[in-house]
Amino acid sequence: MNSVITTGDALARPTPRLHRHLVEGRALKSLILSILTWLAAILASVPLLSVIYMLIVKGGARISLETLTALPPAGFETGGGFGNAIVGTLAMVGIGAALSVPIGILAAVYLAILGPNSKLAATSRFLAKVMTGLPSILAGVFAYAAMVVVMGTYSALAGGVALAVLMLRTVVLTAEEAMKQVPQRMKDAAFGMGCTRSQVIWKVVLPTALPGILTGVMLAVAGAAGESAPLLFTALFSNYYLSSLTEPTASLSILIYNFSAMPFENQIELAWTASLVLVLIVLVFNILARLVRQPNV
Amino acid sequence: MPVTPLTQVTSASRVSRPPSQADYTWDSLFRSLAYACALGIILLVAYILWEIGRQAVPAIGHYGLSFITGTAWDVSRQHFGVLPQIWGTLYSSLLALLFGGLFGVAIAIFLTQDVIHARLAAVFRTIVEMLAAIPSVVFGLWGIYVLIPLLRPVANWLHAQLGWFPLFSTDLSGPGLAPAALVLSIMILPTVAAISVDAFRRIPYKVKEAAFGMGTTRWEAILKVMLPTATSGILAALVLGFGRALGETMALAMLIGNSNQISLSLFSPANTLASLLASNFPEAGHVEVQALMYAALVLLAITFLVNVVGLGIEQYTMRKFEGRK
Numbered sequence: 001m002n003s004v005i006t007t008g009d010a011l012a013r014p015t016p017r018l019h020r021h022l023v024e025g026r027a028l029k030s031l032i033l034s035i036l037t038w039l040a041a042i043l044a045s046v047p048l049l050s051v052i053y054m055l056i057v058k059g060g061a062r063i064s065l066e067t068l069t070a071l072p073p074a075g076f077e078t079g080g081g082f083g084n085a086i087v088g089t090l091a092m093v094g095i096g097a098a099l100s101v102p103i104g105i106l107a108a109v110y111l112a113i114l115g116p117n118s119k120l121a122a123t124s125r126f127l128a129k130v131m132t133g134l135p136s137i138l139a140g141v142f143a144y145a146a147m148v149v150v151m152g153t154y155s156a157l158a159g160g161v162a163l164a165v166l167m168l169r170t171v172v173l174t175a176e177e178a179m180k181q182v183p184q185r186m187k188d189a190a191f192g193m194g195c196t197r198s199q200v201i202w203k204v205v206l207p208t209a210l211p212g213i214l215t216g217v218m219l220a221v222a223g224a225a226g227e228s229a230p231l232l233f234t235a236l237f238s239n240y241y242l243s244s245l246t247e248p249t250a251s252l253s254i255l256i257y258n259f260s261a262m263p264f265e266n267q268i269e270l271a272w273t274a275s276l277v278l279v280l281i282v283l284v285f286n287i288l289a290r291l292v293r294q295p296n297v
Numbered sequence: 298m299p300v301t302p303l304t305q306v307t308s309a310s311r312v313s314r315p316p317s318q319a320d321y322t323w324d325s326l327f328r329s330l331a332y333a334c335a336l337g338i339i340l341l342v343a344y345i346l347w348e349i350g351r352q353a354v355p356a357i358g359h360y361g362l363s364f365i366t367g368t369a370w371d372v373s374r375q376h377f378g379v380l381p382q383i384w385g386t387l388y389s390s391l392l393a394l395l396f397g398g399l400f401g402v403a404i405a406i407f408l409t410q411d412v413i414h415a416r417l418a419a420v421f422r423t424i425v426e427m428l429a430a431i432p433s434v435v436f437g438l439w440g441i442y443v444l445i446p447l448l449r450p451v452a453n454w455l456h457a458q459l460g461w462f463p464l465f466s467t468d469l470s471g472p473g474l475a476p477a478a479l480v481l482s483i484m485i486l487p488t489v490a491a492i493s494v495d496a497f498r499r500i501p502y503k504v505k506e507a508a509f510g511m512g513t514t515r516w517e518a519i520l521k522v523m524l525p526t527a528t529s530g531i532l533a534a535l536v537l538g539f540g541r542a543l544g545e546t547m548a549l550a551m552l553i554g555n556s557n558q559i560s561l562s563l564f565s566p567a568n569t570l571a572s573l574l575a576s577n578f579p580e581a582g583h584v585e586v587q588a589l590m591y592a593a594l595v596l597l598a599i600t601f602l603v604n605v606v607g608l609g610i611e612q613y614t615m616r617k618f619e620g621r622k
Contacts, residue, residue: 048431054439054442106330107331121335124338133600136546140578145349145590198323199324225432226430253547257434260434278432
């Protein structure tokens with residue numbers, strides 16, 4: 001209390017050293033840890049760069065109109081392609097989307113708008129999240145039991161159903177999140193004009209949340225296109241073009257799986273090319289998902 | 298100009314009008330439809346459980362608990378046991394969690410704690426997101442033709458030098474646990490990183506400012522303040538990443554060697570529940586399908602448990618930081 005620091009006193013003192021030397025213990029430790037995380041990040045990027053490099057070099061070498069349209073080669077044949085697998089993948093992802101998108105968006109409407117705090121919504125939301133951790137092969141096991149056993153044959157439909165099970169969770173959770181972002185006052189304004197709840201949803205909530213919903217759909221499609229485990233024993237494989245939805249169907253991912261284990265150079269090259277095409281398809285939908293996403297609602 | 302009373306105006310002639318009877322019918326129809334779809338998710342999960350359970354019932358009745366402790370998968374003698382597969386599933390996933398978890402959390406710190414410029418962080422974030430977009434089979438193909446040839450000399454050198462050590466007790470002849478676990482850790486890294494990033498983002502900025510204000514270095518703040526605060530979020534990331542690893546199928550089916558044995562060695566071939574399903578299901582006969590359904594049920598139970606625990610921790614974290622919602 002009795003020592004009052006005046007401005008003069010403070011100025012008279014030497015200014016404290018405000019910088020740490022780099023080699024000083026604590027600063028050095030900080031620097032080393034920063035370098036370690038740098039190394040971790042760079043090391044983690046190596047596999048991706050290596051995969052991309054291999055896809056471009058090995059996969060790009062064989063890409064041509066023939067590989068994109070021809071049928072898969074047998075044993076010692078040269079040439080050939082995987083046109084039927086591209087068609088099969090697109091068809092089954094289409095079936096999956098046709099089943100999961102409407103159901104997913106409607107369920108999200110209930111979760112986000114109609115009864116966000118109801119018991120049904122809480123249970124349903126929780127189960128959708130738990131389904132995010134459902135191994136994709138179990139979706140295949142389910143579709144096998146529910147579709148293949150009942151229909152008596154492997155089919156594109158069963159593959160589509162398996163993919164739909166996996167797409168549903170992504171569609172529901174992202175659509176719910178997007179609809180929750182719609183400001184309450186926009187909904188209130190519509191209610192104030194005497195709209196029914198459905199009119200508010202159709203004319204205000206869905207159009208406003210559309211970018212977010214589409215992002216979810218695109219991500220679900222991208223994920224489904226790359227899936228192979230659920231198709232293994234639901235769609236099986238076929239060496240011919242898709243002619244009916246109730247017969248075994250080829251897909252890119254199963255073609256890669258089958259060809260990767262073959263002892264023939266031609267098939268392995270085609271597996272790389274098919275991987276390149278598959279990654280491009282997945283990437284296109286991922287980029288679409290980014291493009292449609294609005295920066296902020 | 299005569300004014301028509303409001304009641305005389307036909308509803309079709311005006312832009313703004315009260316909802317018609319048709320609107321009300323459509324409204325209740327639409328709402329019941331949305332209700333049905335939300336209910337549908339619950340029914341779907343129940344249906345999945347029931348359908349897999351129903352198909353597994355004959356095998357459960359026949360083999361009982363010896364299915365879980367049995368070590369042989371012999372179709373011709375109809376002896377089915379999944380202990381090696383359970384061991385392989387847990388062992389490969391734990392190894393993946395070790396590497397994927399370490400790198401995932403390190404990258405989360407790297408991306409959120411101002412170690413690098415925000416623009417550069419965006420580049421690395423894109424890389425991690427792209428890693429998540431690469432299909433499992435493509436990683437499998439990459440593993441067969443890039444990783445295994447790369448790993449084999451290292452593994453065989455380790456075996457030659459340190460063969461007495463249980464982890465290196467066999468050599469790597471081709472597919473095996475080590476390449477499978479490495480690819481698995483690459484695949485769970487984006488999951489762990491993304492959830493950990495969320496955990497760090499949830500910490501209010503003033504917490505870090507308070508630490509810096511007390512004169513900590515960046516890493517003292519991270520290790521002593523940020524990490525402990527984000528613990529539960531990171532734990533959720535690790536558990537959910539572990540759950541992802543348990544169920545991963547294709548890359549493992551291509552890389553792990555599908556050999557039903559229990560071995561500590563990192564380089565011996567092994568098997569997992571998911572890759573057992575993938576490799577045996579397409580050609581299985583009636584009896585084997587029943588046994589495989591039982592295996593699917595075991596896998597379902599394990600992943601369900603792990604995911605519920607992970608989600609529970611995640612929700613606890615969200616409540617801690619954002620109050621009850």
